[in-house]
Amino acid sequence: MPVRSNERNYFTRNIQQFAQDVKQGTGGKVEIVVHPEDSLTKQPEVKRAVQTAQVQLGEFLMSMHSNENAVFGVDAVPFLASNNEENRKLLAAARPFIEERLGRQGMRVLFVVPWPPNSFYAGKEINSVADFKGVKFRAFNPVTGRLAELMGAIPATVQQSEVPQAFSTGVIQAMITSPATGVDTQAWDFVKYFYEVKAMAPWNVVIVNERVFSRLDQATKDAVLAAAKSAEERGWALQAEETGKLVETLRSKGMEVRQPSPELMKELKAIGDQLIQEWAKAAGEDGQKILAAYRKS
The missing domain is CATH 3.40.190.170 (Bacterial extracellular solute-binding protein, family 7)
Known part of the structure; x- marks a missing residue:
């Protein structure tokens, strides 16, 4: 298995x-x-x-x-x-x-x-979405790649087991992932900041x-x-x-665990709303049924 x-x-x-x-x-x-x-x-x-x-x-x-x-x-x-x-x-x-x-x-x-809820890991301070512009950003599925694009970052598909090598070789400079993956990959060796945006x-x-x-x-x-x-x-x-x-x-391990700024969260929620709409369109009738059942519960 x-x-x-x-x-x-x-x-x-x-x-x-x-x-x-x-x-x-x-x-x-x-x-x-x-x-x-x-x-x-x-x-x-x-x-x-x-x-x-x-x-x-x-x-x-x-x-x-x-x-x-x-x-x-x-x-x-x-x-x-x-x-x-x-x-x-x-x-x-x-x-x-x-x-x-x-x-x-x-x-x-x-x-x-x-x-665990996924949050941002970065080597520099992130106060707004603009701070991600041009940053090489790990994507582990299509939606995190799309998130990177909407933030102005450059997505790079990297699987969990490949994260340390990707950071050490400059393939990625930031990521959104769980604290579990952060610990597993010893993210503190590569980045300083952890922003608890709890996106998904x-x-x-x-x-x-x-x-x-x-x-x-x-x-x-x-x-x-x-x-x-x-x-x-x-x-x-x-x-x-x-x-x-x-x-x-x-x-x-030395990482600075921070809460995101109100500006960053406002911008991310707006991006989230766009991604929800894009997902619902891609998922078609079943997507609408899932959202309706979820919002009714």
Whole structure:
């Protein structure tokens, strides 16, 4: 099972516990071998690898595939959902559409866990959007690339495992990502400032190949699904527990943790409104249904 992060990250720890629960719950019939940090399959290839049964199950950053279908990018639209309560409501609204699309492609959603809210890392002070003009800015999915463009920055696609090298070689100078990724990549070695704009909290999704799952007997299926339900609940709790600790780690390593200026937040919210409109147009009728359900909840 390929997973996105290293063993220290709460996503990976949660998945390792899921694997233990599956082994115990199935009486050893199903044993999951976890391969952290892109060591088995690179992140952009995980979804396809599960679909074609090169691997039986895997974890991937859903918004990485929003060019394939805009619905897969709903979690990463800046300022659509900026806290956990809103993020849970957004998942409830979007989940049927996500499961239907992945189901058509031969995959089943097992569980979904959010990243901590994503904020800015920069080597210089950022007081307004104008301060990003010409800055080489890490993009990890299409919407963060578009965000960079609208801020006047220069987007560069860099996966999580490649962040330290990208900073050290000058490929990127700033990024928007979670405090978890900041700690994992030791961002303090490359940048000084962390601005808590809390733009979005994207989701990692764990999927299983449906044909593989369908071959399991009913008791084994039930055990896997029970372990998945527990993993989702535990993952959301871990995110809430660890976000503050991760920010404190950034501070303890010498980074200046700052609140964004009112001017910066006003400009970012305006960009967010544009990105929400662009996403809704790209997602079509289903996008409108998701937004309507989310705003009604």
